[in-house]
Amino acid sequence: MEVRADWALELQLKQIDDIASREEVKAAVNAVIAHLNSGSRNRRGGRALLTLLGDARYEAATADEWQVVRLLQDSIDYAEGRITKHEFEERYRLFQDGNVRAGGLLKLTANVLSSACELAAREGRMYVEANPDASVQEVLAKIQSLGEDARLMVAPEDTPGRYRIIRGSAETALWLERVLRGGRVDVEDAHDVASSLAVSPEAMAVLAADTEGKLLFRAAELQERAQGLKLLRGVIEDPQASEHDLQRSLQGQPWIFGGRFVGEAAHRRLVPGDEVDIPLVRGDGALHVVELKLSMRLGGVLVKRHRNAWVPTSLVHDAVGQAVNYLVGLDENRERIRREFGIETRRASAVVLIGHPALQPDVPEEEINETLRTFNTHLNRVEVLTYKELVDSAERSLGGSLNGAGVSEGSS
Structure with a gap:
């Protein structure tokens, strides 16, 4: 696992240092900051950074500074990649040009939402043209199913720059995930496996021949273990x-x-x-x-x-x-x-x-x-x-x- 160490983390730790009141807690936080700045060119991370953050959190818990404990837990989550960079920077308002950064994210979000609405409208019109007697509920259900299938979008190698949404792939993936989670097959991450299989014609052909699906998955798991x-x-x-x-x-x-x-x-x-x-x-x-x-x-x-x-x-x-x-x-x-x-x-x-x-x-x-x-x-x-x-x-x-x-x- 790559440990993230950057300017955003350093700024957040300096905020924590300002909030901390006990000297031993401040010393532990400053030890983390000193480690960050001990790299020759870039900020220094590694396992040692997580260890120092854990030590600082322990000192804060011992001193009953629970707000600092929570902030340091965010530091650890960010370093380990469980909090995104954008979320971390916005949560702690780390940069003076926060409005500019927020504006960029706002524009990106607006563009994505606009494109999604255009796609939904186009698909809705096409469905109504093909099914003029369709009810409002049927049109909405069709658009909703499109959104679920879109999560399994693929990028075919034979059509560069184009993307493909396979109709019904979300329903197939849901069935596969339920099979995997139902106890019949032992797989570590059922959602990821099911998503991959749902858009693979070769895998689906094998599954179609095996109504239980157990042999295929169990054999793959055992082969990996071997x-x-x-x-x-x-x-x-x-x-x-x-x-x-x-x-x-x-x-x-x-x-x-x-x-x-x-x-x-x-x-x-x-x-x-x-x-x-x-x-x-x-x-x-x-x-x-x-x-x-x-x-x-x-x-x-x-x-x-x-x-x-x-x-x-x-x-x-x-x-x-x-x-x-x-x-x-x-x-x-x-x-x-x-x-x-x-x-x-x-x-x-x-x-x-x-x-x-x-x-x-x-x-x-x-x-x-x-x-x-x-x-x-x-x-x-x-x-x-x-x-x-x-x-x-x-x-x-x-x-x-x-x-x-x-x-x-x-x-x-």
């Missing part, structure tokens, strides 16, 4: 892969960790000073922290011999200790996290992904896995897995699904 798992395996076996590489390969794939997770939380920095690698949300709304360590670049082994038995090394114990510290911080900040982010941390748990059996070729893989499983039985809210065991488990689960859907893992 490809993602293949890429992930390559990363965990790469001796040069960093934690960032591992995190990037795992993000957006909560299914790998099991079916009890419904997705990833939007915020990674829930406690000051701590940023979790991957925050998952369980079906009951509770948080599950994924703590990532290196795989093939770990720089040590996972188990060692102690009194004729295999036991985890200090690398494993240190990683577990870090995960436990995360959980303690989440417990201590439970009320604030639930209030600000809507995430329940009371029943939070964690999994530590660390190492690869190939780091110890002289120790059987099953011995390593069994040692970690025994270790896990003595832990309460933390589980330790090697990257290979996680991927193998996900692959077994996916393999059964692929066979059930009639999809070949090797197909492309």
